[in-house]
Amino acid sequence: MVPGAPYVRFAPSPTGELHLGNIKAAVINWLFAQAHGGHFLLRIDDTDTERSTQAFEDAILRDLRWLGLDWDSFARQSERTASYEAAIQQLQDSGRLYACYETPEELNRKRGLQRAAGRPPVYDRTGLRLTDAERAALEAEGRRPHWRFLLDRKRVRWDDLVRGPQDVDAASLSDPVLIRADGRPLYTITSVVDDGETGISHVIRGEDHVANTAAQIQLFEALGHPVPIFGHFALIVENDGSPLSKREGSRTVQALREQGIEPLALVSLLSRLGTAQPVEAFADHAAAVAGFDLSTFGRAAARFDERELAKLSATLVHGLEVSQASARLGEEIDPALWEVVRGNLERLEDVRDWQAVVNQPLEPVLENPDLTARAADLLPTEPLDGESWGTWTKAVRAETGAKGRDLFRPLRLALTAREHGPEMKALLPLIGRERAARRLRGETA
Numbered sequence: 001m002v003p004g005a006p007y008v009r010f011a012p013s014p015t016g017e018l019h020l021g022n023i024k025a026a027v028i029n030w031l032f033a034q035a036h037g038g039h040f041l042l043r044i045d046d047t048d049t050e051r052s053t054q055a056f057e058d059a060i061l062r063d064l065r066w067l068g069l070d071w072d073s074f075a076r077q078s079e080r081t082a083s084y085e086a087a088i089q090q091l092q093d094s095g096r097l098y099a100c101y102e103t104p105e106e107l108n109r110k111r112g113l114q115r116a117a118g119r120p121p122v123y124d125r126t127g128l129r130l131t132d133a134e135r136a137a138l139e140a141e142g143r144r145p146h147w148r149f150l151l152d153r154k155r156v157r158w159d160d161l162v163r164g165p166q167d168v169d170a171a172s173l174s175d176p177v178l179i180r181a182d183g184r185p186l187y188t189i190t191s192v193v194d195d196g197e198t199g200i201s202h203v204i205r206g207e208d209h210v211a212n213t214a215a216q217i218q219l220f221e222a223l224g225h226p227v228p229i230f231g232h233f234a235l236i237v238e239n240d241g242s243p244l245s246k247r248e249g250s251r252t253v254q255a256l257r258e259q260g261i262e263p264l265a266l267v268s269l270l271s272r273l274g275t276a277q278p279v280e281a282f283a284d285h286a287a288a289v290a291g292f293d294l295s296t297f298g299r300a301a302a303r304f305d306e307r308e309l310a311k312l313s314a315t316l317v318h319g320l321e322v323s324q325a326s327a328r329l330g331e332e333i334d335p336a337l338w339e340v341v342r343g344n345l346e347r348l349e350d351v352r353d354w355q356a357v358v359n360q361p362l363e364p365v366l367e368n369p370d371l372t373a374r375a376a377d378l379l380p381t382e383p384l385d386g387e388s389w390g391t392w393t394k395a396v397r398a399e400t401g402a403k404g405r406d407l408f409r410p411l412r413l414a415l416t417a418r419e420h421g422p423e424m425k426a427l428l429p430l431i432g433r434e435r436a437a438r439r440l441r442g443e444t445a
């Protein structure tokens with residue numbers, strides 16, 4: 001790491017699959033670290049023990065590896081409880097933590113009354129005013145306290161890397177709950193303790209966390225940590241402006257991978273979505289790093305267009321060398337076949353389909369059996385080359401009178417059983433004379 005370079009983190013909670021919304025944070029933080037010779041920490045925020053699972057953690061690691069976003073260090077919040085306990089003690093000693101006993105229903109009722117009276121639903125600090133006797137009485141009822149952080153009711157200001165100068169009146173915020181009634185610390189504090197102790201220099205995350213930031217800045221200060229630089233990027237929405245979360249299932253990294261989307265297509269798209277810069281297909285991570293500029297991210301909602309992603313992905317597939325394509329698929333691809341079909345592929349996996357067309361028996365589609373049978377008789381002898389198709393189809397035309405679509409469509413369908421595909425003049429030599437002749441006569445070959 002370059003001295004003074006950014007130290008950033010991606011901190012997913014293993015309570016679900018990674019999706020477009022949360023990998024944007026991974027992509028931006030990773031590119032930012034790479035672009036400045038910095039450090040990228042992967043931190044698993046697994047304090048929610050009821051919802052966190054090992055399977056989701058494994059899936060996060062698998063998805064990040066697939067995206068090529070390797071991490072310089074790794075941490076798990078569930079292994080850092082001693083640090084959280086020490087921080088909680090520190091806040092308690094400085095009088096910044098207080099016990100509250102309201103149930104969720106009671107809090108809801110309070111908020112309802114505040115709203116009805118035209119007041120903002122800010123927690124009224126009842127817990128702060130309880131006497132020892134009142135506390136004892138509540139505990140005798142069997143109530144366990146949860147603990148809130150006493151905010152300093154002043155204005156909190158920060159210069160957001162994406163949103164510009166921010167100014168939040170802490171009096172408009174409820175004192176955040178830091179510890180649940182069952183004793184477990186919540187994200188609001190664990191994240192600050194980790195960021196503070198790790199020396200995170202920049203917290204770059206989605207704008208859904210803006211409301212946390214004012215309280216977290218006060219927590220950094222209360223714990224004696226330097227306050228990091230914050231940046232909150234706009235959330236991704238569907239192309240029609242609707243929230244992404246409704247269709248999360250189809251927006252997971254796993255689902256996109258299964259659709260055959262290239263990992264670099266996602267990195268390319270997410271590095272530009274929400275900026276004024278055009279989306280480019282970066283052929284490798286180094287190009288994505290070179291093309292990355294955090295200062296170009298803006299506040300406007302980032303619209304996700306799946307056709308744009310599919311197009312980017314296809315562009316990247318077209319640009320792969322045969323060695324790269326073979327490595328990605330884990331099987332040897334014939335270089336001659338690759339050259340012929342790559343420009344036609346939407347997904348890398350589709351090369352298997354064309355491999356089968358060329359090498360495996362297929363059931364031909366005979367639209368005009370007379371024509372194709374006569375064409376079979378006219379096939380030139382081996383070796384077939386790039387000229388053979390032209391010579392042959394001229395001869396078939398001369399013999400049958402068929403031309404244009406009436407000529408080419410039945411030939412393509414008989415030879416490939418597909419309506420579209422790479423140029424026939426390039427495919428024919430790969431199919432070979434013998435197989436072509438049999439297909440043209442309607443045999444499975």
Ligand code: GLU
Pocket residue numbers: 011012013045187191204205209
């Ligand atoms: N675990 C939090 C989340 O997934 C991290 C947020 C943050 O970056 O501070 O939303």
